[in-house]
Amino acid sequence: MSTLTVDKHAAAAGAEGFLRQQRARHGEKLVYVVLLVSALVSVATTIGIVFSLVVPAAQFFAEVPLREFLFGTDWAPNFQPPSFGVIPLLVGTFLTTVIACAIALPVGLGAAIYLSEYASDRARKTLKPALEVLAGIPTVVYGFFALTFFTPLLKVFSPSENLPGTFNAFSAGVIMGVMIIPTVASLSEDAMAAVPSGLRQGAFALGSNKRQVSTRVVVPAALSGIAAAFILGISRAVGETMIVTMAAGLQPNITLNPFEFVETMTAYIASSAGGDIATGSTVYKTIFAVGLLLFIITFVMNMISIRLVRKYREVYE
Amino acid sequence: MSSIIVSGKPPTERPALQTTGEPLKERAFKWLLWGCMAIGIVTLVTLLTYMLVKGLPRLSTQLVTNMPSQVNPDTAGAQSAIAGTLWVMTFTALFAIPVGILSAIYLEEYADTERWWNRLIEVNLLNLAAVPSIVFGILGLAFISRGLGFGPTIITGALTLGLLVLPVVVIASREAIRAVPRSIRMGSLALGATKWQTIWRQVLPASVPGMATGSILALSRAIGEAAPLIMLGVSFVTFTPDGLFSRFTTLPVQIYRWGSLPQAAFQELAAAASIVLLLLLLVMNSIAILIRNKMQTRW
Numbered sequence: 001m002s003t004l005t006v007d008k009h010a011a012a013a014g015a016e017g018f019l020r021q022q023r024a025r026h027g028e029k030l031v032y033v034v035l036l037v038s039a040l041v042s043v044a045t046t047i048g049i050v051f052s053l054v055v056p057a058a059q060f061f062a063e064v065p066l067r068e069f070l071f072g073t074d075w076a077p078n079f080q081p082p083s084f085g086v087i088p089l090l091v092g093t094f095l096t097t098v099i100a101c102a103i104a105l106p107v108g109l110g111a112a113i114y115l116s117e118y119a120s121d122r123a124r125k126t127l128k129p130a131l132e133v134l135a136g137i138p139t140v141v142y143g144f145f146a147l148t149f150f151t152p153l154l155k156v157f158s159p160s161e162n163l164p165g166t167f168n169a170f171s172a173g174v175i176m177g178v179m180i181i182p183t184v185a186s187l188s189e190d191a192m193a194a195v196p197s198g199l200r201q202g203a204f205a206l207g208s209n210k211r212q213v214s215t216r217v218v219v220p221a222a223l224s225g226i227a228a229a230f231i232l233g234i235s236r237a238v239g240e241t242m243i244v245t246m247a248a249g250l251q252p253n254i255t256l257n258p259f260e261f262v263e264t265m266t267a268y269i270a271s272s273a274g275g276d277i278a279t280g281s282t283v284y285k286t287i288f289a290v291g292l293l294l295f296i297i298t299f300v301m302n303m304i305s306i307r308l309v310r311k312y313r314e315v316y317e
Numbered sequence: 318m319s320s321i322i323v324s325g326k327p328p329t330e331r332p333a334l335q336t337t338g339e340p341l342k343e344r345a346f347k348w349l350l351w352g353c354m355a356i357g358i359v360t361l362v363t364l365l366t367y368m369l370v371k372g373l374p375r376l377s378t379q380l381v382t383n384m385p386s387q388v389n390p391d392t393a394g395a396q397s398a399i400a401g402t403l404w405v406m407t408f409t410a411l412f413a414i415p416v417g418i419l420s421a422i423y424l425e426e427y428a429d430t431e432r433w434w435n436r437l438i439e440v441n442l443l444n445l446a447a448v449p450s451i452v453f454g455i456l457g458l459a460f461i462s463r464g465l466g467f468g469p470t471i472i473t474g475a476l477t478l479g480l481l482v483l484p485v486v487v488i489a490s491r492e493a494i495r496a497v498p499r500s501i502r503m504g505s506l507a508l509g510a511t512k513w514q515t516i517w518r519q520v521l522p523a524s525v526p527g528m529a530t531g532s533i534l535a536l537s538r539a540i541g542e543a544a545p546l547i548m549l550g551v552s553f554v555t556f557t558p559d560g561l562f563s564r565f566t567t568l569p570v571q572i573y574r575w576g577s578l579p580q581a582a583f584q585e586l587a588a589a590a591s592i593v594l595l596l597l598l599l600v601m602n603s604i605a606i607l608i609r610n611k612m613q614t615r616w
């Protein structure tokens with residue numbers, strides 16, 4: 001924007017005559033077009049995603065009523081006769097997400113409070129990157145870890161013979177939760193860092209101790225940013241694929257028992273695309289119908305999160 | 318803080334003013350926060366130790382020289398997966414980094430944020446950064462793999478992963494560009510440079526370290542992705558790719574395949590392949606940190 005005004009000045013000077021531009025700079029215009037086209041790639045990506053989901057999903061809903069899809073309690077697209085009720089997949093996603101969030105949200109917030117309010121500069125400089133390494137580990141490695149380390153560990157401590165099963169929601173959820181801790185912590189910490197130090201000093205001056213300042217001043221003041229972090233964390237849990245595909249199971253199951261197997265929306269999509277299903281078959285289209293539902297859920301959460309971040313930036317920056 | 322004394326009180330009341338119950342609560346709270354930090358760190362250490370213990374016996378040159386197998390774990394290696402990972406990452410980088418940097422230049426230097434379309438591009442990027450990776454897999458499957466008919470080849474994988482990490486490259490590059498002070502641009506413009514000359518000769522050279530760091534971090538996200546590739550139909554392959562239109566497999570996909578097999582020998586292979594993947598990530602992150610520490614300009 002600032003450069004726009006510079007251009008105006010240049011134009012004004014040009015009007016006087018001696019500073020007039022000698023030749024048209026086509027190169028400058030070409031550069032602008034190339035840059036704009038690059039920036040539009042991301043917009044085209046979103047449009048592409050929406051089209052690639054909506055078109056096959058619309059064909060799917062021409063064959064299977066929307067009501068049957070959304071409220072049906074039996075998910076068996078490969079059976080004869082097939083059944084397309086998405087509830088079991090939704091329940092699976094809900095269960096693993098709740099478990100993951102029960103870990104990631106409180107622990108992430110606690111870690112953020114520690115890093116922002118308690119840690120010395122030196123401690124922060126070593127602990128923060130260590131926490132961020134957690135976010136950098138490939139999800140397939142987490143999935144493998146959940147399946148071959150955490151689940152067997154659970155079985156050792158389990159009083160029951162059959163539960164937890166080889167595939168269970170708990171193991172996948174817990175490991176997914178640990179994976180999401182850095183996301184929640186880093187965004188929450190950003191929000192807390194944006195809280196003006198005057199608020200803290202005011203509270204200290206009134207005799208509050210560090211805990212009171214943290215929990216009654218900083219956290220409420222950073223609430224919209226923390227909420228944004230939480231929602232983004234939930235959105236990541238809903239969309240996470242490899243951990244649940246490997247550790248939670250690939251059979252739909254309506255249950256709220258965390259030690260039973262469940263199939264999530266993402267696990268269904270990943271596992272059915274792996275095979276060689278024919279383009280255009282109803283089963284192929286189910287991938288897109290479930291994918292559309294997943295996209296809508298995460299899209300709504302992402303938008304709320306983006307709004308909330310903007311809100312705290314407006315207040316404090 | 319608790320030692321602050323309200324003025325005017327006689328000295329005898331001082332002990333009464335000292336908090337008695339608070340320090341314990343305060344300490345408990347601090348321990349709680351410590352616990353929160355510890356959960357993450359302990360899991361990290363456990364995971365790395367587990368992978369090392371399980372995978373180290375299989376971490377030999379055989380992993381690089383032999384092809385994968387789903388039948389014969391004793392002679393199986395991960396050559397095609399390692400080669401495939403390097404191939405697909407090269408083309409992901411060639412696609413995502415230039416497009417990402419150009420987008421960032423547009424958004425930082427040219428876009429008028431008052432205009433609705435520029436705000437749309439910005440919100441769209443933030444949203445794309447949070448779209449589940451498997452959705453990008455659906456896009457790649459529908460448009461690139463089956464739509465354009467490329468099938469599960471290097472180019473399909475590279476374009477899909479490139480679109481996936483594009484928002485990360487853009488966001489990091491924007492920050493790098495924003496860190497260049499306005500006075501540099503003003504000085505250049507005042508000396509008669511055009512806008513693009515200013516960007517090309519002043520802004521970009523100054524923001525290269527930041528962009529490089531961001532791009533490497535974006536690629537380190539792409540290198541570990543398995544879900545979108547599985548969507549594309551990337552599966553078991555026992556040859557190294559020889560071109561853009563060659564089928565391929567990658568380390569994460571191979572870890573998924575081996576890790577899902579019940580035999581202990583395959584799980585050891587999965588752990589060994591995980592170590593290779595984590596080592597690649599370690600190298601990439603070290604380079605990123607090195608660039609950040611050594612090359613970054615302080616204004």
